Amino acid sequence: MVWMKLIGAFMRASAQEELAYRENFWMQVLHSLLNLAVGVLGISVLFTQVQHISGWNYSSALAILGVYLIVSALRGLFIGPSLEALAGLGQEIWNGQFDFTLLRPANTRFLVTFRRWRFFALFDLLLGVGVLAVAVSRAQQPVSLLNWLFFGLTLLAAVVLLYAALLAFTSLAFQSPGMVFTWVFDAIFQLARYPVQIYPPALRFTLTWLVPVGMMTSIPAQALTGQLNGWMLAGSLALAAAMLVGASWVFDRATRRYASASS
Amino acid sequence: MNLRGGWALIRGTWLSWMQHRAFFFILAFGWMVPPLVSLLVWSAAAGQDSLGGYDRGGFVAYYLVLIFVNQFTYAQANWTLGDVIRMGGLNTWLLQPLPAVYQVLSSEAAGKTVTLAFVLPVAGALALILRPELQVSGSALLLFLLSLALAWLLRFMWGYWLALLAFWYTRADALLAVQDALVFLLSGVVAPVTLLPAFLQGAARLLPFRYMVGFPVEVLLGGLPAAEVTFGLAVQAGWAALAVMLAALMWRAGIKRYSAVGG
Numbered sequence: 001m002v003w004m005k006l007i008g009a010f011m012r013a014s015a016q017e018e019l020a021y022r023e024n025f026w027m028q029v030l031h032s033l034l035n036l037a038v039g040v041l042g043i044s045v046l047f048t049q050v051q052h053i054s055g056w057n058y059s060s061a062l063a064i065l066g067v068y069l070i071v072s073a074l075r076g077l078f079i080g081p082s083l084e085a086l087a088g089l090g091q092e093i094w095n096g097q098f099d100f101t102l103l104r105p106a107n108t109r110f111l112v113t114f115r116r117w118r119f120f121a122l123f124d125l126l127l128g129v130g131v132l133a134v135a136v137s138r139a140q141q142p143v144s145l146l147n148w149l150f151f152g153l154t155l156l157a158a159v160v161l162l163y164a165a166l167l168a169f170t171s172l173a174f175q176s177p178g179m180v181f182t183w184v185f186d187a188i189f190q191l192a193r194y195p196v197q198i199y200p201p202a203l204r205f206t207l208t209w210l211v212p213v214g215m216m217t218s219i220p221a222q223a224l225t226g227q228l229n230g231w232m233l234a235g236s237l238a239l240a241a242a243m244l245v246g247a248s249w250v251f252d253r254a255t256r257r258y259a260s261a262s263s
Numbered sequence: 264m265n266l267r268g269g270w271a272l273i274r275g276t277w278l279s280w281m282q283h284r285a286f287f288f289i290l291a292f293g294w295m296v297p298p299l300v301s302l303l304v305w306s307a308a309a310g311q312d313s314l315g316g317y318d319r320g321g322f323v324a325y326y327l328v329l330i331f332v333n334q335f336t337y338a339q340a341n342w343t344l345g346d347v348i349r350m351g352g353l354n355t356w357l358l359q360p361l362p363a364v365y366q367v368l369s370s371e372a373a374g375k376t377v378t379l380a381f382v383l384p385v386a387g388a389l390a391l392i393l394r395p396e397l398q399v400s401g402s403a404l405l406l407f408l409l410s411l412a413l414a415w416l417l418r419f420m421w422g423y424w425l426a427l428l429a430f431w432y433t434r435a436d437a438l439l440a441v442q443d444a445l446v447f448l449l450s451g452v453v454a455p456v457t458l459l460p461a462f463l464q465g466a467a468r469l470l471p472f473r474y475m476v477g478f479p480v481e482v483l484l485g486g487l488p489a490a491e492v493t494f495g496l497a498v499q500a501g502w503a504a505l506a507v508m509l510a511a512l513m514w515r516a517g518i519k520r521y522s523a524v525g526g
Contacts, residue, residue: 031440042448186293198308
């Protein structure tokens with residue numbers, strides 16, 4: 001498979017680049033641990049004051065945080081760095097180097113999705129899995145095999161949704177280079193640290209169906225605790241498929257607007 | 264002190280930043296989301312009751328004021344200062360007939376006005392929707408303005424001396440990230456300080472971080488006894504004085520060590 005070979009080559013190149021800055025490693029460890037501490041302490045402080053909030057207790061809220069960290073880590077592994085190289089501050093769309101990406105004999109959308117890898121994100125993934133494991137072990141009853149399956153499916157849908165949302169926000173950069181639209185998404189994504197049910201109804205609807213950051217964390221956590229009904233499972237899978245198709249279409253349309261950087 | 268030149272620099276920076284205001288609006292949106300999430304979480308947690316002396320309207324008032332104070336005191340200029348020292352941009356600063364602190368102050372002033380032009384209307388609109396309960400006495404307002412000025416001085420100067428560590432250590436901006444995390448936890452952003460567990464509350468009372476954001480808000484809301492306000496203002500002034508001294512010392516020692524990388 002030529003695609004797998006290409007991805008392998010991208011991974012090797014990224015790993016070599018990352019290994020060149022070894023001193024950075026400890027800084028990244030520090031950042032990851034701070035992020036973890038802030039998340040865990042935030043939830044712990046909340047649950048020293050209340051036992052339940054909108055049907056969630058301490059361990060199920062921890063499960064949401066675990067899913068949040070896992071999804072963020074998968075984003076940091078390749079989706080984030082790859083799209084960042086396209087539309088970040090002073091990157092390809094801005095300085096015109098996107099010309100060279102367009103000219104490559106491979107699908108452009110494939111290239112901009114998979115070309116940068118950041119293997120340190122595996123450490124973040126480990127932290128997320130750790131939080132999730134603590135949450136699962138604190139739950140009253142063990143998680144059934146079926147619920148693990150639903151969890152896997154909804155987590156997959158979450159990653160697809162995250163990718164689609166980021167691709168759509170990245171496409172906006174073709175309209176006005178110099179604006180980092182993914183920062184808007186990053187800001188909204190922070191709302192996904194907490195159960196989507198605690199937000200006011202209009203916001204809850206927006207975060208579930210329109211900018212589905214709630215779908216990315218609350219739904220997998222619900223699948224794990226067995227609170228997910230079949231409709232929401234089907235809904236999240238359907239939404240993921242629809243958003244993937246929609247975002248790909250938007251991106252392909254947007255690249256047509258690209259007029260390089262020369263004056 | 265070259266006041267006329269300093270004012271010209273501040274005005275020039277402000278005018279150029281206003282051209283890119285959409286960019287700063289996005290940044291400001293990202294900075295206001297963490298307190299906004301706390302607002303929604305705590306008002307859901309409070310429901311019809313009250314927690315630690317705050318009911319739903321109280322939480323809304325607390326966090327809307329906090330969003331303003333957080334933006335007003337946030338010193339984004341210190342993030343760029345480290346880069347300027349590392350990349351050699353400081354060379355230009357040193358050649359100008361102005362104390363270098365004017366450069367940082369000019370981006371402070373420009374950043375404040377541009378971001379507040381976004382944050383104040385948004386906070387106002389949120390106040391209309393969420394209906395805060397706020398009664399402010401004249402004396403509380405005066406004390407608030409005093410502690411707000413001290414909070415700005417403290418947060419700016421504290422970040423300034425941390426950023427100046429870039430003279431010795433290139434990754435000193437990691438310490439700014441640590442400061443942000445500590446502000447989030449101890450300064451009443453994740454929860455009002457009175458709702459924190461006892462050991463965190465004790466730490467918050469003595470460390471400088473609560474006095475950068477949370478303290479002025481508590482003063483305005485009038486929940487603190489008079490003795491506690493006096494104690495707080497004294498601690499705030501003490502830390503601010505220490506930060507000014509540290510910044511002056513660091514600058515004097517660092518500038519001797521600076522070896523003008525790049526250009």
